[in-house]
Amino acid sequence: MNFAGLIRLFLFPGLLFAIPAGWFFVWAEHKVVARIQRRIGPPLLQPFWDFVKLLGKRTPARRGIDANLLRLYPVLSIGSLIAALALLPVFPANAGGFSGDCILLVGLMEVPSVCYILAGFTSGSIYGEIGAIREALLSVASNVVMLISLVTIAVTAKSFHLTDLAGPSLNPGHWVGVLGLLLCIPAKLRLNPFSTAGAEQEIYAGSLTEYAGAALGLWELAHALEWLLLTGLVATLVLPTTLAWWIYAPAFFVVSFVEVLLLSAVAAGTARLTLERSINFYWRWAAVLACMAIISSAVMMRFHL
Amino acid sequence: MSLLQDLLHKARVKSPRIFHINSGSCNGCDIELITCLSPRYDVEQLGIHLEASPRHADILCITGPVTRNTLEAVMNAYAQVCEPKAVVAIGSCGATCNVFAGSPSVVGPLNKYIPVDVYVPGCPPHPDAIIDGIFQAAQILADRGVREEAKGQPQK
Amino acid sequence: MNILRLILQNLRQGTVSFRLPHTHECTSDQYRGLIHNNPDGCVGCGACAYVCPTAAIVVSKTPTNYTWSYEPGKCTFCGRCIDRCKPGSLSMESKLPPLYATMGDLDVSYTMEKKKPAPRPAAVAAPAAAATPAAEPAAAAPAPSPAD
Numbered sequence: 001m002n003f004a005g006l007i008r009l010f011l012f013p014g015l016l017f018a019i020p021a022g023w024f025f026v027w028a029e030h031k032v033v034a035r036i037q038r039r040i041g042p043p044l045l046q047p048f049w050d051f052v053k054l055l056g057k058r059t060p061a062r063r064g065i066d067a068n069l070l071r072l073y074p075v076l077s078i079g080s081l082i083a084a085l086a087l088l089p090v091f092p093a094n095a096g097g098f099s100g101d102c103i104l105l106v107g108l109m110e111v112p113s114v115c116y117i118l119a120g121f122t123s124g125s126i127y128g129e130i131g132a133i134r135e136a137l138l139s140v141a142s143n144v145v146m147l148i149s150l151v152t153i154a155v156t157a158k159s160f161h162l163t164d165l166a167g168p169s170l171n172p173g174h175w176v177g178v179l180g181l182l183l184c185i186p187a188k189l190r191l192n193p194f195s196t197a198g199a200e201q202e203i204y205a206g207s208l209t210e211y212a213g214a215a216l217g218l219w220e221l222a223h224a225l226e227w228l229l230l231t232g233l234v235a236t237l238v239l240p241t242t243l244a245w246w247i248y249a250p251a252f253f254v255v256s257f258v259e260v261l262l263l264s265a266v267a268a269g270t271a272r273l274t275l276e277r278s279i280n281f282y283w284r285w286a287a288v289l290a291c292m293a294i295i296s297s298a299v300m301m302r303f304h305l
Numbered sequence: 306m307s308l309l310q311d312l313l314h315k316a317r318v319k320s321p322r323i324f325h326i327n328s329g330s331c332n333g334c335d336i337e338l339i340t341c342l343s344p345r346y347d348v349e350q351l352g353i354h355l356e357a358s359p360r361h362a363d364i365l366c367i368t369g370p371v372t373r374n375t376l377e378a379v380m381n382a383y384a385q386v387c388e389p390k391a392v393v394a395i396g397s398c399g400a401t402c403n404v405f406a407g408s409p410s411v412v413g414p415l416n417k418y419i420p421v422d423v424y425v426p427g428c429p430p431h432p433d434a435i436i437d438g439i440f441q442a443a444q445i446l447a448d449r450g451v452r453e454e455a456k457g458q459p460q461k
Numbered sequence: 462m463n464i465l466r467l468i469l470q471n472l473r474q475g476t477v478s479f480r481l482p483h484t485h486e487c488t489s490d491q492y493r494g495l496i497h498n499n500p501d502g503c504v505g506c507g508a509c510a511y512v513c514p515t516a517a518i519v520v521s522k523t524p525t526n527y528t529w530s531y532e533p534g535k536c537t538f539c540g541r542c543i544d545r546c547k548p549g550s551l552s553m554e555s556k557l558p559p560l561y562a563t564m565g566d567l568d569v570s571y572t573m574e575k576k577k578p579a580p581r582p583a584a585v586a587a588p589a590a591a592a593t594p595a596a597e598p599a600a601a602a603p604a605p606s607p608a609d
Contacts, residue, residue, distance in 0.1 A: 030349070038471050039347035040478045043319075046352055052316035053363070056450065057387045205358040212360040212387045269464045347478040397515075400534035400564060404515050416564060426558040426567070428537035431492075433483060434557045440482065441560055 022224030032264035054217030074218035080111035120207030131206025135197035142187035149180030167241035173297035192267035317447035324362035330369025371413035494554035502550030509542035530570035
């Protein structure tokens, strides 16, 4: 791997930037929800303290559960999320990436969701299984919209190279695609209108009911990275690519942060939908919107509009 | 105390996650515990978070005298909380069974079965007293964690 | 879109939370906290133990002295004992009862000699009320029975 690739993986937007930024986003989410409920909310370093505390818990081995397998899932999620973050076309002027990396990104983005489902089934808990089934159904529903949205953006840019996709475009198909992605983020992050998979207190803690200690801490870290990846992907699609790097990097962070505020406000202002209604929302409304966008984009591409 | 232990101690004080069990309480203490999570007494500012699974929690908040039906659930949940852990008995019932003492279906008090670290007196206790109790339990838990690690890992 | 209006209103009005760990006064002066007995005023009648629903207050007597003991762990803080205390030696704190780590930390017990002059104020009032001779044994007699 070349030098720029290593920087992307380990510095920006990879490990060194991603972990503190992810924790900051998780904190921001809690803070916004607290503010909307007229509470004060957690202190700034709360996700960090939670993580350190969970690393210090002693988890006894349990019969009937493959502990190594359970530990593998969050590690796999974090690995794929970091790799996906490294693929993000930040600094597109430096022309990183390769043709078709958009498809790889989609694949890597799915890994945490698949791990979450597997974790639920591996844990052998009935609540874990319910959580896993819900997550599976919900990810099938939201992925349709997300894939169509990404393909719409790719069609308007006539490329599957993320660097070509980055940046705002005059083509309305690009913006409809971005809207479609934004609609999918709450389901991917298990945020409130579509939080049936996590369903705190309803099915205990869903897939993660049997998790404890360090493995749970890693899952929380993976969730923080998911926040950064999904908001960051949208940020790269709307930020102009011609900016100098020292403007681009803070702008990337600010745009992601604004998305976090928006999503948290939506989460605080809505109640949990049932699984049926969530799927209905994605397949009946969002998917129709996305299909119309892709068809119109394809037509526009055909006639070189 | 090494730097790492110092950090761990601070993290344990700053991030107490609680799990709530009703062991046959009259619901008075439960309502007061939920009040602590409400906007008025927002315990999230101390990092206290109500967990859905006992395996995610550090502090067990038990309300009520222990009835025969709930004893198994209480013991089960206590076993699921990972070390280091602490137990807070909320209300007079956890300490002495209070008005339920002598009932044939009550097998309490709680300290016959599991070690209790903090008793919060009151019937029901004031939310401030509950918050103080959880906060004190977090400190007990952090100190215990440091002690146990200094001794070496206890065999479980 | 009522929820939007609600969100904006909540954001504008700011938080209603107390800052923790608290700096505010937790309780009003009407709050029912721990019970205190003033041994000088107590006559050992046992009325408090008789009305106590949880036997948190126990009065036990021997021929020469009596013991007033109070176990806050059992107390429901209902205040019935205060209402029944004729000599007015019982009082209630208006602050939160303190946390404790081991059972029995807050228990209080006084052993006092039986006060001979205790019935005397009643005897002074005797010419006015014919009921006092009846009330005096009533205060002394039923008290030992709830104590055991």
